[in-house]
Amino acid sequence: MKNKVLSFGEDLGEANYFFMKTFAIGDTVLHTQYGEGKVVAINEYSYLVNFKNRGTVEISQKFEGLSGIEEAAGTIYSEVKKAMREVLDEYSDVQQTVHMGPKWIGGKLIMQPSSDSLKPKEIPIDVFFHKIVMARDRLRVLEQNINSHPKLDDQDKVHMQQYITKIYGSLTTFNVLFRDQENYFVGEKSEK
Numbered sequence: 001m002k003n004k005v006l007s008f009g010e011d012l013g014e015a016n017y018f019f020m021k022t023f024a025i026g027d028t029v030l031h032t033q034y035g036e037g038k039v040v041a042i043n044e045y046s047y048l049v050n051f052k053n054r055g056t057v058e059i060s061q062k063f064e065g066l067s068g069i070e071e072a073a074g075t076i077y078s079e080v081k082k083a084m085r086e087v088l089d090e091y092s093d094v095q096q097t098v099h100m101g102p103k104w105i106g107g108k109l110i111m112q113p114s115s116d117s118l119k120p121k122e123i124p125i126d127v128f129f130h131k132i133v134m135a136r137d138r139l140r141v142l143e144q145n146i147n148s149h150p151k152l153d154d155q156d157k158v159h160m161q162q163y164i165t166k167i168y169g170s171l172t173t174f175n176v177l178f179r180d181q182e183n184y185f186v187g188e189k190s191e192k
């Protein structure tokens with residue numbers, strides 16, 4: 001039987017094919033007799049699997065002794081995650097990568113209630129930092145939308161901009177988390 005690699009959307013013939021367990025090219029599988037292998041090709045009713053100690057073997061898709069290994073799903077997940085990150089980076093409103101100060105990496109924020117009978121809440125600092133950066137970026141987008149809004153007159157824009165500046169001033173406490181000073185929150189500057 002000549003092996004034929006299927007392309008996406010190609011008719012697979014038998015209707016019961018869709019009820020079988022399926023693997024994709026590149027998936028890592030475990031065979032009850034041959035051990036771990038990689039799917040290298042797929043034909044109509046079987047997989048071609050390259051086993052470390054056995055070489056390439058044709059295995060029926062109906063064979064019950066072939067199972068997927070979690071690592072394959074993890075690999076696919078990481079590839080999808082990477083592709084999504086690239087799309088989000090390319091098309092999101094905010095393109096800048098903001099770094100946390102090195103002394104905070106791996107740290108945690110502990111919120112301790114005044115009563116000892118209540119449990120403290122711990123949050124990884126990087127999660128908290130990410131939320132601060134998201135809030136800052138959304139404020140910047142709001143600021144841009146206000147400044148470019150066609151129905152607001154200049155006086156309304158200045159008035160709303162003053163509120164945003166005051167919000168930035170309230171958030172300057174968190175500047176200690178940023179690695180680079182150009183990412184700091186800046187509020188109203190007082191005249192001396």
